Amino acid sequence: MEEIIKVKNLSKLYKVGDEIVKALYEVNFSIEKGEFCAIVGTSGSGKSTLLNLLAGLEPPTKGEVIINKEHIEGRTEEELVSFRRENVGFIFQSFHLMSTLNAVENIAFPLSFMGVSKKERMKRAEEMLRLVKLTKHEKHIPTQMSGGQQQRIGVARALVVNPKIIFADEPTGNLDSQTSKEIMELMQRVVRENKKTLIMVTHDEELANYADRVFHIRDGRIIKIIDHRRKEGN
Numbered sequence: 001m002e003e004i005i006k007v008k009n010l011s012k013l014y015k016v017g018d019e020i021v022k023a024l025y026e027v028n029f030s031i032e033k034g035e036f037c038a039i040v041g042t043s044g045s046g047k048s049t050l051l052n053l054l055a056g057l058e059p060p061t062k063g064e065v066i067i068n069k070e071h072i073e074g075r076t077e078e079e080l081v082s083f084r085r086e087n088v089g090f091i092f093q094s095f096h097l098m099s100t101l102n103a104v105e106n107i108a109f110p111l112s113f114m115g116v117s118k119k120e121r122m123k124r125a126e127e128m129l130r131l132v133k134l135t136k137h138e139k140h141i142p143t144q145m146s147g148g149q150q151q152r153i154g155v156a157r158a159l160v161v162n163p164k165i166i167f168a169d170e171p172t173g174n175l176d177s178q179t180s181k182e183i184m185e186l187m188q189r190v191v192r193e194n195k196k197t198l199i200m201v202t203h204d205e206e207l208a209n210y211a212d213r214v215f216h217i218r219d220g221r222i223i224k225i226i227d228h229r230r231k232e233g234n
């Protein structure tokens with residue numbers, strides 16, 4: 001199995017007044033290509049901090065983040081911008097769709113920064129629209145779609161750039177429980193079919209169980225890792 005993410009002794013400390021907050025403290029793990037991993041914990045446990053360090057959105061205080069055999073800690077902001085563009089897709093809690101663009105244009109949007117021709121952008125966006133089963137809503141702008149449909153567009157948009165890793169921070173935080181399950185099933189399916197690696201942050205243990213492995217985090221430390229793959233005999 002190919003290792004896509006490895007972290008070694010990863011820590012993020014914040015100084016607040018005279019106090020040092022250990023948002024993340026000496027964390028070690030690795031993730032294989034094609035895994036769907038959930039990071040679960042209560043508010044303030046360090047989930048978003050971990051996601052931000054893995055995605056190269058923030059530098060660690062100490063330790064190593066190795067993505068696809070390359071160290072990303074210690075890189076300049078400019079280098080991180082191109083690292084993210086080439087390797088990473090994001091799915092957000094509040095969807096972050098462009099209100100004036102329709103469904104297919106929203107999906108195509110990230111490709112406009114990558115020198116892809118308009119014809120090719122639309123072709124790839126249409127493929128993603130089919131993947132998330134929203135072809136009938138191609139021309140709908142975000143306000144003409146439900147929350148669940150908007151997040152399916154969010155999933156398609158994250159995939160259109162063909163990233164190695166997709167990060168999702170509370171992707172169903174704004175959705176009802178039934179729609180949340182549908183989005184989890186969609187993410188599980190597209191990750192499997194497209195052999196993508198997905199790292200999702202959630203405070204919801206039930207939704208976390210859709211993942212192959214669940215990392216439980218408390219006070220900035222990983223306290224246990226539940227592996228569902230073993231149960232299935234894989």
Ligand SMILES: Nc1ncnc2c1ncn2[C@@H]1O[C@H](COP(=O)(O)OP(=O)(O)OP(=O)(O)O)[C@@H](O)[C@H]1O
Nearest residue numbers: 014016021023041042043044045046047048049050
């Ligand atoms: N910029 C910052 N300055 C100081 N402390 C911070 C900063 N960012 C996060 N923290 C602290 O680090 C700890 C972990 O925060 P983090 O945002 O990672 O938690 P979380 O598990 O994602 O929480 P939530 O579910 O509420 O988003 C918390 O104690 C938080 O107060």
